[in-house]
Amino acid sequence: MTANRVRIIAGKWRSRLVRFPPVAALRPTPDRVRETLFNWLGQRLDDLVCLDLFAGSGALGFEALSRGAARVVMVERDRAVAKALRESARVLDAAADVVQSDALAYVRKSAERFDVVFLDPPFASDLAARALAALPRCLAPQARVYVESGDRLEPGAPFELLREDRAGAVRYALYAYKP
Numbered sequence: 001m002t003a004n005r006v007r008i009i010a011g012k013w014r015s016r017l018v019r020f021p022p023v024a025a026l027r028p029t030p031d032r033v034r035e036t037l038f039n040w041l042g043q044r045l046d047d048l049v050c051l052d053l054f055a056g057s058g059a060l061g062f063e064a065l066s067r068g069a070a071r072v073v074m075v076e077r078d079r080a081v082a083k084a085l086r087e088s089a090r091v092l093d094a095a096a097d098v099v100q101s102d103a104l105a106y107v108r109k110s111a112e113r114f115d116v117v118f119l120d121p122p123f124a125s126d127l128a129a130r131a132l133a134a135l136p137r138c139l140a141p142q143a144r145v146y147v148e149s150g151d152r153l154e155p156g157a158p159f160e161l162l163r164e165d166r167a168g169a170v171r172y173a174l175y176a177y178k179p
Contacts, residue, residue, distance in 0.1 A: 006059045009034055010043070011066030018088045020057040021080045025122055028057035029148060033167050037146055038067060040163050040174045041116065045069040048115040051138065053103040053131055058085045060118040060146070061096060069116070071095045075106045103127070104134055113140040123150035123169075132159065136177065143177040 005017045006028040020026060029037075037060075046068040052061035055074035065072050074089075074096055076082045082100040089096040099106060103121065117135060121127035128147055132155045135145065144162070147153060149171050152164075157178070164173035 006057050007031065008059075008063055008066050010038065011063070011068065013062065013066040013092055016066075016092065018058055018062050018092075020084045020088075023078060023081055026056045026081065027120075027123075028059045029120060030167060030170070033148070033165075033170060033172055034059060034063055036165060037172065037174065038063065041144065041146075043067060045116060049073075049112070049140075050116040050118065051075070051112075051114040052118045053107070054119065054121040054127070055085060055098070056081060056120065058088055058096070060120065061085075062088065062092065062094060064116065064118070065092075065094045065096060069095075071097065073097045073099060073112070073114070075099045075101055075103050077102050104130060107131065107134045107138055110138050112138065113143075114138055115140050115143055117143065117145045119145060120148040128153055129155070136179065139177045139179075141177075141179060145175045145177060146172065147175065148172045 005019045050072045052074045055076040061072040085098045128149045159175040162174045
C-alpha cells in the first residue's frame with residue numbers, strides 16, 4: 001500500500017490500484033488482513049450481494065467484486081471519498097453502488113438483504129457495536145459479517161463468532177448470522 005491508493009490483491013482486477021483522497025481518518029484494510037479475510041470467506045464470492053459500510057478506500061468492496069461478488073453497495077459519509085469511490089468503480093467498470101450516507105441511517109432504511117457485510121468504522125467510536133445491533137434487518141439467512149475494530153467485540157446473538165485475529169492495532173473477526 002502506498003499513499004492514497006490500495007492494491008487489489010486477487011481476482012479479475014488483481015494488482016490494480018484503487019485511489020482515494022487524503023482524508024486523515026481513512027484507514028484502508030492492510031493486504032495481509034484482506035488476504036486472511038478472503039481465505040476465511042473461501043476466496044470466491046460468486047453471485048453474492050455485499051454491503052461495505054464505512055467504505056472508505058473501497059478496498060474490501062472492490063476486492064469482493066474482483067473475486068466474483070454480483071454487486072457491492074458501498075456506504076460512505078464523506079462526499080470527497082464517495083466521489084473517489086464512484087470514480088474507481090467507473091475505471092474498473094465495477095458493479096458497485098456508491099451511496100453517500102451515514103452508515104447507520106442507511107442500515108435503518110435499507111430494504112435489501114446482504115450475503116456478506118464488511119464493517120470497518122472509525123476505531124475511536126462505538127459505531128461497530130451500533131452497526132452490528134442494527135444489521136440483522138439487512139441480512140440474508142446464512143449471511144457473514146466481517147468486523148474491524150480497535151477492541152474485541154462480543155455482539156452475542158444472533159451472531160456467532162467464526163474466526164478472529166489481530167494485526168497490530170487492528171482486531172478483526174468474521175461472524176455468522178444465526179437468526
